[in-house]
Amino acid sequence: GESVGLHLPTLSVQEGDNSIINCAYSNSASDYFIWYKQESGKGPQFIIDIRSNMDKRQGQRVTVLLNKTVKHLSLQIAATQPGDSAVYFCAEKNQAGTALIFGKGTTLSVSS
Amino acid sequence: NAGVTQTPKFQVLKTGQSMTLQCAQDMNHNSMYWYRQDPGMGLRLIYYSASEGTTDKGEVPNGYNVSRLNKREFSLRLESAAPSQTSVYFCASSRDATYEQYFGPGTRLTVT
Numbered sequence: 001g002e003s004v005g006l007h008l009p010t011l012s013v014q015e016g017d018n019s020i021i022n023c024a025y026s027n028s029a030s031d032y033f034i035w036y037k038q039e040s041g042k043g044p045q046f047i048i049d050i051r052s053n054m055d056k057r058q059g060q061r062v063t064v065l066l067n068k069t070v071k072h073l074s075l076q077i078a079a080t081q082p083g084d085s086a087v088y089f090c091a092e093k094n095q096a097g098t099a100l101i102f103g104k105g106t107t108l109s110v111s112s
Numbered sequence: 113n114a115g116v117t118q119t120p121k122f123q124v125l126k127t128g129q130s131m132t133l134q135c136a137q138d139m140n141h142n143s144m145y146w147y148r149q150d151p152g153m154g155l156r157l158i159y160y161s162a163s164e165g166t167t168d169k170g171e172v173p174n175g176y177n178v179s180r181l182n183k184r185e186f187s188l189r190l191e192s193a194a195p196s197q198t199s200v201y202f203c204a205s206s207r208d209a210t211y212e213q214y215f216g217p218g219t220r221l222t223v224t
Contacts, residue, residue, distance in 0.1 A: 032210065034213075041218075042217060042218070043204075043215035043218050044155070044202070044215045046212045046213070046214065089154055089155070091154075093209070097209055097210070098160060098162055098168065098209050099157050099160050100157070100213060101157075102147075102154035102156075104152065104153060104154045105154055
């Protein structure tokens with residue numbers, strides 16, 4: 001069946017370090033992936049997306065890597081800041097291509 | 113440009129009561145979605161509307177109904193609320209299913 005999971009439920013880093021949040025997906029036919037950030041009491045906020053014809057995509061301080069061979073997705077945050085503290089979700093398009101399937105989330109805690 | 117708005121922000125219901133959660137978007141998006149988020153879980157899709165005039169069931173549709181009133185508005189109705197429906201409900205919209213979704217601030221619902 002379809003499922004998206006994250007390797008670690010929590011990640012703690014020091015301010016200024018680089019953070020890497022991982023995600024495994026099960027549907028080898030998935031062609032679209034998204035990372036969201038959710039701060040406490042708010043709705044998920046779009047960070048970056050990647051399509052299956054790419055291996056890497058960069059945004060402002062964030063990079064998403066896609067390894068289709070092992071069905072693995074990662075989000076790298078450079079120079080992590082306290083404001084990056086949040087829950088991060090990966091999501092993939094479902095088999096029907098009509099909606100997103102979300103993983104359970106990784107809580108990133110940044111200490112200064 | 114308000115993005116996605118949801119009302120109410122908070123609601124407490126007694127078991128068996130009914131209510132409608134409202135959602136509107138001003139981005140001229142074709143697709144709209146309703147999710148629920150429970151502690152320790154990712155977002156689970158309840159219903160979605162790929163375009164005006166169409167609605168389809170998601171992963172957890174039981175106990176809910178939806179109406180795509182027009183292109184802007186997509187409402188979620190609980191006909192007879194149950195304690196298992198205590199959750200945070202998020203509405204989202206996207207240009208279509210191949211693009212990123214934008215989320216509202218959520219409605220926190222408690223059923224006693």
